[in-house]
Amino acid sequence: MTQFNPINWKTHPPYIHPPYRSTAKRGPLKKLLPLPQKLSELTGPVFGADTVNELDSDLTRNARVNGEPIGERIIVVGKLLDESGNAIPNALLEVWQANACGRYIHKVDQHDAPLDPNFTGCGRVLTDANGEYRFTTIKPGAYPWGNHENAWRPAHIHFSVFGTNFLQRLVTQMYFPGDPLMSLDPIFNGLPDENGKKRLVSDYAHDITTPEWALGYRFNIVVNGPKETPFETKEA
Amino acid sequence: MSQFEQSPSQTIGPFFRNALIEMTANQNNLINENTAGQKIIITGLVLDGNSQPITDSMVEIWQADANGYFNHPADPNRAKADPAFSGHGRSEAVNGGRYTFTTIKPGIIPGTVTPYINLRVFARGMLIHAISRIYFSDEAENDNDEVLNSVPAERRHTLVAQLDPAEPIPTYRFDLNMQGENETVFFNP
């Protein structure tokens, strides 16, 4: 069977990253052991078109009670690819985020900022035949957290990604360009390499910005690709 | 060289449940009345390095159907896979750090010798998920499994769910110890 590239630990964060304090007791300390890639690693859930409905990808409409949610309306688009550049169609993306004030609907979020009765910040979308996705939402606000004195998370949208197999599963966060809180954030700074960090920062996309309506952002996501055989190597 | 590089992981954080649990019903029950196989329950705690439950964690499983087949294009036996079984499950562990799945005992995947389930755990405080496996204490062929035998003998028990004889529905107990003396074996496939 086609083998896939393993997790690239040069770009993924380590389990233990002391500035993010709760990593200390929660990540494995012992060395990970090798696992051969067999059928159980090279398969994964298949999601059909009935998995999501149209409203699932419009967070400005999927939780309305008595009006529109408050905040800056945005459109987020992107493409799900593997490392060889193959588009991944019919992949389930799940997103969740704080509202414009930096407050999650989650009951344990105690941040002293208002909930929005018309916004849950939760959505789902399947990539299309070209591996592309699009959803509409409200730009999330920054929020404080208890990690250290005056700690604030930069604005972000959480993404859960199913690729085509067990190895391509990814949970990550999308950030916004120019946010001054990124360089202060122990979660973002848990990433070991600068290029990896850049890949989690969306681009402002004027081609997606819709006149009189919403700003556009583009966020492409790359998961493990098939191992290339020496024959396919394009290097000299 | 690959053309593109992997997007790095970030923590699932504490606030995933509204999207990942509530938007889809019943994700920790993988079976319905049409699913073939022996109904089982798998349950356990997700514990941190102080043996405290991690109450903002989530466990996902991926397993073969009762005959060892996957409903996935990479499986040459896909046509024979049980249409009433997706193989994918998800359980939050917010209640005292306990996750629970109702599923069927997987069949033996062609080319392997004993049943197992692939598992992934996510949590606030984990910047990237961890991958493990669940084997079953009542399977004699575990001793001949390639992966179990690749694990140092003194750690193998961390991958074996223990059948609880007191329960009417076969129930397997499988705690995930993220650290400590009995740290669960995690893999890097």
Ligand SMILES: [Fe+2]
């Ligand atoms: Fe967040």
